[in-house]
Amino acid sequence: MCGIVGYIGQRDAYPVIIKGLKRLEYRGYDSAGITLFGGAAHVLKTKGKVTDLEKLASTHASAGATLGLGHTRWATHGVPSDVNAHPHTSNSGKISIVHNGIIENYASIKKILTENGFTFSSDTDTEVLVNLIEYIKLSQGVKIGEAVQISLSQVVGAYAIAVFDVERPNEIVVAKLGSPLAIGIGKDEYFIASDASPFIEYTNRTIYLEDNEMAVISRKKGFRMYSIVGGEALTPNIQEIQLSLEKIEKGGFEHFMLKEIHEQPNAILDTFRGRLFVEEQQINISGIEQHLDVFKNVDRITIVACGTSWHAGLVAEYLFEDAARIPVEVEYASEFRYRNPVINKGDVVIAISQSGETADTLAAVKLAKEKGAFVFGICNVVGSSIARETHSGAYTHAGPEIGVASTKAFTTQLTVITMMGLRLGQLRGTISKEAFDRVARHLVELPKQIGNLLKFANQIKAIAEEYKDAANFLYLGRGYNFPAALEGALKLKEISYIHAEGYPAAEMKHGPIALIDENMPVVVIATNKGHYEKIVSNIQEIKSRNAKIISIVTKGDESVKTLSDHVIEIPEVTEALVPILSSIPLQLLSYYIAIMRGCNVDQPRNLAKSVTVE
Ligand code: M6R
Numbered sequence: 001m002c003g004i005v006g007y008i009g010q011r012d013a014y015p016v017i018i019k020g021l022k023r024l025e026y027r028g029y030d031s032a033g034i035t036l037f038g039g040a041a042h043v044l045k046t047k048g049k050v051t052d053l054e055k056l057a058s059t060h061a062s063a064g065a066t067l068g069l070g071h072t073r074w075a076t077h078g079v080p081s082d083v084n085a086h087p088h089t090s091n092s093g094k095i096s097i098v099h100n101g102i103i104e105n106y107a108s109i110k111k112i113l114t115e116n117g118f119t120f121s122s123d124t125d126t127e128v129l130v131n132l133i134e135y136i137k138l139s140q141g142v143k144i145g146e147a148v149q150i151s152l153s154q155v156v157g158a159y160a161i162a163v164f165d166v167e168r169p170n171e172i173v174v175a176k177l178g179s180p181l182a183i184g185i186g187k188d189e190y191f192i193a194s195d196a197s198p199f200i201e202y203t204n205r206t207i208y209l210e211d212n213e214m215a216v217i218s219r220k221k222g223f224r225m226y227s228i229v230g231g232e233a234l235t236p237n238i239q240e241i242q243l244s245l246e247k248i249e250k251g252g253f254e255h256f257m258l259k260e261i262h263e264q265p266n267a268i269l270d271t272f273r274g275r276l277f278v279e280e281q282q283i284n285i286s287g288i289e290q291h292l293d294v295f296k297n298v299d300r301i302t303i304v305a306c307g308t309s310w311h312a313g314l315v316a317e318y319l320f321e322d323a324a325r326i327p328v329e330v331e332y333a334s335e336f337r338y339r340n341p342v343i344n345k346g347d348v349v350i351a352i353s354q355s356g357e358t359a360d361t362l363a364a365v366k367l368a369k370e371k372g373a374f375v376f377g378i379c380n381v382v383g384s385s386i387a388r389e390t391h392s393g394a395y396t397h398a399g400p401e402i403g404v405a406s407t408k409a410f411t412t413q414l415t416v417i418t419m420m421g422l423r424l425g426q427l428r429g430t431i432s433k434e435a436f437d438r439v440a441r442h443l444v445e446l447p448k449q450i451g452n453l454l455k456f457a458n459q460i461k462a463i464a465e466e467y468k469d470a471a472n473f474l475y476l477g478r479g480y481n482f483p484a485a486l487e488g489a490l491k492l493k494e495i496s497y498i499h500a501e502g503y504p505a506a507e508m509k510h511g512p513i514a515l516i517d518e519n520m521p522v523v524v525i526a527t528n529k530g531h532y533e534k535i536v537s538n539i540q541e542i543k544s545r546n547a548k549i550i551s552i553v554t555k556g557d558e559s560v561k562t563l564s565d566h567v568i569e570i571p572e573v574t575e576a577l578v579p580i581l582s583s584i585p586l587q588l589l590s591y592y593i594a595i596m597r598g599c600n601v602d603q604p605r606n607l608a609k610s611v612t613v614e
Contacts, residue, residue, distance in 0.1 A: 002086070002100035002612075003027040004181075005070040005198050006162040008172050008219055009189025013038075013068035014057070016191070020198025021050045021070045023248060026402050026602075026609035027100070027194060028074025031085035035096040038065030041166050043096060045071075045085035049603075067172065067219075069162050069192075071098040074608040077106070078123030088127040090134035091118050094166045095144065097130040100194055101158035101179040102613050109154065129155065133163065145216040145226075148173045152214070152228050158359070158612070160209075162192050175214035175228055179612050180357055180385060183207045183215065183223070185238060190217045195381070196241050197248050197400065206241045208383050239383070248400045255595075256602045257403035257495070261587050262454055265447035267408040268580070270397040271415040278440045281433065283423040285416075287376060287392035294374045296427050298348045301326050302341070302373075304333040304364040305352040306611065308406035308490060312378075312413035313352050314483035319417060319576050323425035323435070333360035334614065337367050345372035353377070354401055354409035355610040356384020363614065365389050378416050380409050394420070403602045404609050405495050407587050410487060411450075411580045418443055418576060442573045446580060449571045453584045456568075460585050463550060463566050464592035467521045473498055474512060474547075475586075476505040477525035478535050484525050484579035488586035495601045496594040505538040518546040523589075524564075525582045528554040529575035539563045550589075552582045 003024025007013040017034055032053040033045025046056050050072060071086035078084035087096040103109070106125035109132050114120075118131045129151065137147035144165040152159070158178025165171070174181060174192055184191035184199035184206055191199035196206050207225075209215065213234060215225045225234040253259035275284050288295055301320060303313035313330040320328045331341070333351070337360060343349065349368035353361045356379035365386055368375050377386045377393030380401060387393060396412035422439055425431030467473075473492055477485035486502035493500045503512055505524065516522065522542050526535045536559055542549060543563050551564040554572045561567050570581040594601045 002074050003072045003194045004098040004100050004160060004162055004192065006068065006098070006172050006174070006192030007189070008067045008170075008217055009186065010066055011189065012063055013065045014063060017068045017070035018050060018054060020191075020193055021053070021072045023197040024194055025050055025072050026404060028072055028608045029603050030075050030080035031073045031082070032071065033085045033087050034068060034070045035087040035164060036065035037067040037164065037166065037169060041096065041164070043087055043089060045082060045087065047081050047085060067164065067169070069096060069098045069164055069172070076102050076613055077125045084122045084124050086126060088122065088124060088130045090130045092134060095130055095134050095137075096164045097126060097133070098162050099126040099129060100160045100612065101177075103129050103155055103159065104157040105155065125157070129159075129161070130163070144168050144171065145173050148175060149214060149226065149228055149231055152177070160194060170219040172217045173214065174209065174217065176209040177211050177228070178359070181209045183209065183217070185223065190223065192217070196243055200241075200243045200248075201245055204241050204243070206239050207236045208239070241383070243400070248402065255403065257405055257407060257591055260401055260403050260407045261584070261591065263399065264408045264411050264584065265451045267398040267412050268415050268450065269447045270399070271412045272419060272443060276419055276440060276443065278437070278444055281426070281436055281440070283419050283426070285394045285419060285423060287394050288420065288423055291374065291392055292427065294348060295424055297346065298326060299346065301328045301348045301350060302336070302343065302368070303328060303330045303350045303352065304336050304361055304368070305330075306333050306358050306360055308410045308487060309352040309354060309361070309413060311483045311487040311490070312410055312417060313350070314486070315414055315480060315576075315579050316350070316417040316421070318480050319421035320424060322576070323421040323431045324428050325430040326424065326428075331364075333358065333364040337363045341367075341371075343368055343371040343373045347373045348376060349373040350376045350378065351386055351390060352413055353384075353386050354380045354396075354398075354406055354413075356381045356386040357610045357612050358386070359612050359614045362386050362389060378413055380412070402609070404604055404607050405491055405590070405601065411583055414580050415443070421576070439574050439576060442577050445573070446577065449573070449581060450584055453570060453581065457588055460568065460588040461592045463568075464589055464596060467548070467550075468593045468596040470498060470519070470521050472515065472520055473500040474515070474520060474522045475500060475502040476508060476522060476538065477502075478505045479530040480575050480579055481525035481527065481530070481582060484582045484586070485523070487579070487583060488523060488590070491587055491590040492593065494607060495590055495604045496597055496599055497605070498593065505535050508538060509541065513541065513545065516542060516545040516547045518548070521548045521550060523550045523552070523586070524560075525552045525578070526560045527552065527570065527578050527582070528557060528572065529578065536560060536563070552585060
């Protein structure tokens, strides 16, 4: 987590860095800070958001600096506070650092530094690192670049760092291990950021540093890249990235989350466009086509992911087992990586991640590779760490998702998963032509159907108004709708802070039914495919305990309607695609409830979009 930004060139660095930090606030927003150098270095930092930093800066001179570093924080070591905010400076005040990651052995390094006379004012691991760099620089008589390199060889953990030393006023040193770092190359100017969004209006020429790579970026000598481990010079791989400014701005919507909910028709279209050919019964996902033997002969698939992406993995479990008859296990990446999982050569591990940077999922990918698995990534962010680390994969093409709550990332993940299920079933001869045709035809109808569902946002708003003060919510579904229920509950709790649980509907009577009374709203996904009669019985059980029932039903349904307090209709689609459609009203319900409770939907408390710490 945390976002870092840097600039060195001819422009006024302050506005470049502030704008960049605002774009990176999805990575953390509990404190923010900046170092500016224009003859002398000054550091400004504060608890709060980038707008709080701007207020602070308005009382200081910030113009005229042509070099700067900035940081927006998601706290790991030390509470959010002014003193724990980055940049951190060394004891001499000469070296500044911004850091995204965790230095795991900071306590032992701090002890050695303290014994050597260093003092610390914050609780952070980062302040230890900047002082280690100073200690090495002074004790070994080396320049800042070498001091960074030597220091990092003593560090255990993860980092993307940018370092500035007033004694080298034309240089910024950057390094990466585990956390992402992109460098934008302009004409006689360089931009540094956790992703490319802070600099897309200036340049599309980008270098994504790989793990164990560092660079010295100099106004005079240009860009030099080195290996952190051996110190040898490396040749940079400059890419021309395609990212439009329009896509990372709100485009007239009040919040990114609402914009992203409304982007789903186009996002899903972009996901299957050029890959799904209905009449030809053809699916062309190059990451599969290039490895047909792997998928044809696979004995089992393990899916690793976190949060919403894990819910998408559960849908994949139902679909791959059903359509391709492959046994599938879905694991929380954080559990998988710390067990001793049985993964054999020939196994396929699928990692699902919107950001492609989630630390636990990335570590699970590395572990699976070590154990000989073929690893396939389903990521949204192009060029992200997981996308690069996997053997092959498929991008979701959802476009940038800025709101912390995942919306279009989820439905586009499900779109990729549906295409994969069909292709694997076809490849292994386990899906009939009729079933393939049915699912494929329904899939291409989704953008239009979602567009229509979004027109009923006011109906959902009225339901939100009625339940916005509830203390708890229960979400129930069976079969493919069970993961959809989990996702609905996660959406509500993360942005409205209402306690919500998702359950398989039949599991309710094994415990959660004890919670039900007239104050408990229960959202039931009760569409007509799959286990309809069973879920109708479950609704009866809830009804007889006086809960308020909000049902998502197939258009035209009558039975569930008579049992429910509110009914939201979705079009009839094949069972595997119901989670995509049922997600839309559930996203809107969470959004409106959160807004009515005065919550910050795009930046909910304690969360960050990209969880790059374990
Ligand atoms: O970027 P990833 O898909 O790997 O992120 C995983 C989770 O952190 C993420 O889905 C999280 O649960 C969302 N905030 C849910 O809306």
